[in-house]
Amino acid sequence: MASIKDVASRAGVSPATVSRVLNDHPSVSPGARARVRAAVEALDYRPNAVARSLRTDQTRTLGLVISDVLNPYFTALARAVEEEARALGYSVIIGNADERPDLQDHHIRTLLDRRIDGLLVSPTDGGSPVMREVVRAGVPMVFVDRWLPEIDVPVVRADGRDAVRELVAHLHRLGHHRLAIIQGPASTTTGSERLTAFRCALRSLGLPLPEEYIGQGDFQAESGRLAMERFLALPRPPEAVFAADNLMALGAWDAIRAHGLSVPGDIALAAFDDIPWFTHTDPPVTAIAQPTEELGRAAVRALVERIDGTAPRSVTFTARLVVRRSCGEPGGRPEAGPEPGTGSATGPGAGTR
16 A cells, blocks of 8 residues: 555655645645645555544544434435535544434444544433533534533524424314324423424414323334324324324324325324425325435534534524325315214224214
8 A cells, every 4th residue: 555655756745745735735836736646646545544643633533423313314314414524524423322312322432432523413312411521521512403402512403393383274274173293202302392383383273282182202103103093092083193203104104094094084194304205105295394404514514613613603494394285185174084973984993083
């Protein structure tokens, strides 16, 4: 493998000049710079990253701990983070917390052991002391998507409150009055914020939110299925259900189909976090979309600013409502069944609306 001395010899310059070219130092003449670049390409020279990290005390590596790599939203977020980091000269090591605080803390400690330059985290839980240890140790850190209000680091996120309000108004215009939510964990900021936004939107329209219309989920598909099962077993099931993330919406859809019911004919369904799958279901799913790529790229830029010693501000994007056919068409709910006790249909779920 070629060394820096080999490059210097081929280019007819000193090793120090090669180092200056590789680090984009302005003091090198255009001719010498061109000869060094040509020698680097001809010899397929790769700088020794370990030696460079010891010299500069930087590894040009970022850590990213996401809540669930199987969630298409976080997969897209991780891709945006990796692309922006690469454009800025950094590599990314990703840890998947799988919505488990213990696994999240394990990944953070492992990343710190690898001497990362900075850390991006989407916290799974608000009670972990590890993030406080990171801040006390002076490691640059930025929260992305979720955050811990008591820890003073920049947050890059999307505000979905206006989009939730638009969704509730949309459901109301379509004639849905019994609205339910499958919420995420209350220990996460996204879980609590989306429930609060939904409750406030209903209140503004004079609509109630009974406790039986609040399903407890954990941002996983199975919890969405179980919550929908409970809704469908009620004497008066909801007319529309808002799942606070995409996986819980897919689980809820499975429960609806298992009961022989249709979306939106028997029950309307909407989700937070739009994903490509939602355009391919029948009907396509109404969802609240976050600007995932912009969010991931902005998080990397904020973290690099912290690494460079500046003080970046938190960045808040705006989520938007994407209306599709899973909540019904204007003019009323299509194929709506009779109200409880008025119909004569039989079979799973029949007569429950």
